[in-house]
């Protein structure tokens with residue numbers, strides 16, 4: 351279980367991912383007010399009410415915000431009081447990280463199994479063998495000769511990011527333990 355501070359940091363990161371600085375401001379305002387309406391949030395943060403609502407719905411969809419609906423007896427109007435709901439935060443963040451990990455592993459597989467060709471000019475495209483054949487091994491932008499592209503740095507970078515995520519998720523095998531089989535998540539977690 352993450353510490354309160356770590357949890358808050360992850361919540362703010364999550365907010366940034368879904369709605370940038372404005373979402374971070376909305377979450378901070380919700381933290382302070384505990385429970386409040388979209389209108390009040392717009393007032394406090396200076397963010398347009400439509401954006402505040404969009405952010406609130408996005409947080410709700412993720413499962414980190416919820417609301418109470420209260421009817422004003424005199425006017426008959428409904429008011430929505432929003433609040434943060436962080437009980438499932440760990441689980442939500444974990445599943446997002448697992449998805450990211452899956453994506454990175456696929457990218458790594460692709461980099462490892464594909465030979466790319468490139469003219470050597472940064473910003474010009476990398477082509478697969480078939481694509482390079484089509485262009486007769488000339489860059490479609492500058493006409494330069496296409497050579498094999500050394501993607502070892504990309505591969506190393508992907509591996510680093512994968513390792514980091516695996517460590518964060520607690521599914522990374524302990525280093526130095528050679529010849530470890532594809533051990534179960536449970537034993538890795540128990541060892542952590």
Ligand SMILES: [Zn+2]
Nearest residue numbers: 469474489492
């Ligand atoms: Zn080129």
